[in-house]
Amino acid sequence: MGQSEAEIKHHKIFNKAYDFTKADEIKEMGLYPYFKPLQATDGNTVQIDGREVIMAGSNNYLGLTNDPRTIKAAQDVLKVYGTGCTGSRYLNGTLDLHLELEEKLAKFMGKESCVLFSTGYQTNEGSIQTIAGRNDLIFSDRDNHACIVVGTQASNAKTIRYRHNDIEHLRSLMAKSDPDAGKIIVTDGVFSMSGVIAKVPELVKVAKEFGAGLYLDDAHAIGVIGEGGRGSASVFDLTDEVDLISGTFSKSFASLGGFLVGDREIIEYIRHHSPAHIFSASMPPANVATVLKSLEILQEEPWRLKRLEEISDYMRTELKNLGFNVWSSQTPIIPVVIGDMFDCFRFWKDLFEAGVYSNAVVPPAVPQGQALLRTSYMATHTDEQLDRILEAFRKVGIKHGIIDNNGS
Ligand SMILES: Cc1ncc(COP(=O)(O)O)c(C=O)c1O
Structure with missing residues (x-):
């Protein structure tokens, strides 16, 4: 027997949308890292929730968006x-x-x-x-x-x-x-x-x-x-x-x-x-x-490409030295593998609170168990900003047991 009109809340075609609750669940846990509105940016840093954080997740490789x-x-x-x-x-x-x-x-x-x-x-x-x-x-x-x-x-x-x-x-x-x-x-x-x-x-x-x-x-x-x-x-x-x-x-x-x-x-x-x-x-x-x-x-300004290469090498080496798995990155895109999806969201949140914006990437965009924070760098990042990013990763990495205290 068909359902009465009162029982039908929506058409069948929309079931998948009404059944999609994952994003709401993660939001309720306070761990949702997506669609964060930027309130202003100078390229290297962004204002989010009224705070200034370093942007380590942009594709603005040459740093020209605010030139x-x-x-x-x-x-x-x-x-x-x-x-x-x-x-x-x-x-x-x-x-x-x-x-x-x-x-x-x-x-x-x-x-x-x-x-x-x-x-x-x-x-x-x-x-x-x-x-x-x-x-x-x-x-x-x-x-x-x-x-x-x-x-x-x-x-x-x-x-x-x-x-x-x-x-x-x-x-x-x-x-x-x-x-x-x-x-x-x-x-x-x-x-x-x-x-x-x-x-x-x-x-x-x-x-x-x-x-x-x-x-x-x-x-x-x-x-x-x-x-x-x-x-x-x-x-x-x-x-x-x-x-x-x-x-x-x-x-x-x-x-x-x-x-x-x-x-x-x-x-x-x-x-x-x-x-x-x-x-x-x-x-x-x-x-x-x-x-x-x-x-x-x-x-x-060829210095931009040169600097981009140099700082990418620096960040890759330093993240590796800290004990992080950065896959086989060869460019300014440097993934930091966390593993479990929820661990990745927690890591993202702590990193954000430590003043660094990165991108949480979870399956199916990456293989199961390989959730990661995608970091990327720009020619205009200052040395001081890069070291602040590394320090935030070090602290949060130790807190989450992704790296040990020996990470130097
Ligand atoms: C490999 C690759 N191709 C194409 C695109 C699409 O570029 P656009 O942002 O200009 O649509 C992207 C952007 O994420 C990308 O990473």
Whole structure:
């Protein structure tokens, strides 16, 4: 018998939402670390709950979000173009600023052409969906970012996932696949949780062996690593061997948006076929101007990349010396493994109370039992701030029994 109207509180489709109580439970325990509203920030520090804490969980790698020059560049264009484009690039939403940025990025990356998207997420989702079609095969690293996963799901191609950074596994899967199918290998250039760099030389080799295209998502690599900040392929001097490289503006470039570079024909095809590009409004002018200024600063102030590398090495070494497990981080993303999810939330809270903001990352974003605090660093962090972060980790680590008293 059906339920009476009075008994039906909501439609069945919404059961999953009404049954989702986990976030409320964690909030009641006073341990919920997400969606914390920042009340103000100067980049290195943030005001939260009326207190100032050091930001050790931002992707603002070059420290440009609060630079007076990027702020002025954004302000200046507001007067010329207004606040938004109110349409997609295809129709009314292309500004001369967008074309200038595409040209400068293609040149910077040493590729023929560039297409902008309104976020990095849309860049990968929209490009992968478009370039891999029916009868094609996508070979995707199991630890790839969610936007790549969604792009592979949205495409009509078949996706084959290989074990994280495991080139032998990739090769064996490629060897078993249809030799006549169009193929592309897609991977994060730097993995966003571990800070590990993809094995670009081996990927280039295997791509050549099986006649596959190679696509790198360099969201955490461009403006961070490689020659002049040109990303993961550039670390190995292999940019010419990689077909498509994507980047984001939400990290080193202090803004919002994303881009893809590659051969002119491939970029033109994506520009004319990607739903994420065609059916979504273009980057607002202030965002574009911020990126143009950030790109200029990146090239004029090489000290930022140097400092970023130096302080990342310093923090990795010191966290390891204290006794923390930082996985195999190679970049400014340095995870600190705590283990149990609730222990991780408690650690996060104590660290926050000790004046340091980090990001709690729990399964399924990381394997079960490997909940971690994702820390990341920026060129503008002062030595004193870095040492305060380390001291907070030392104290909280000892309190929680993650490290022992000998951590020095
Ligand atoms: C590897 C990777 N790709 C893409 C993105 C998406 O970038 P955006 O923030 O510009 O949407 C992110 C952001 O978290 C990322 O970590």
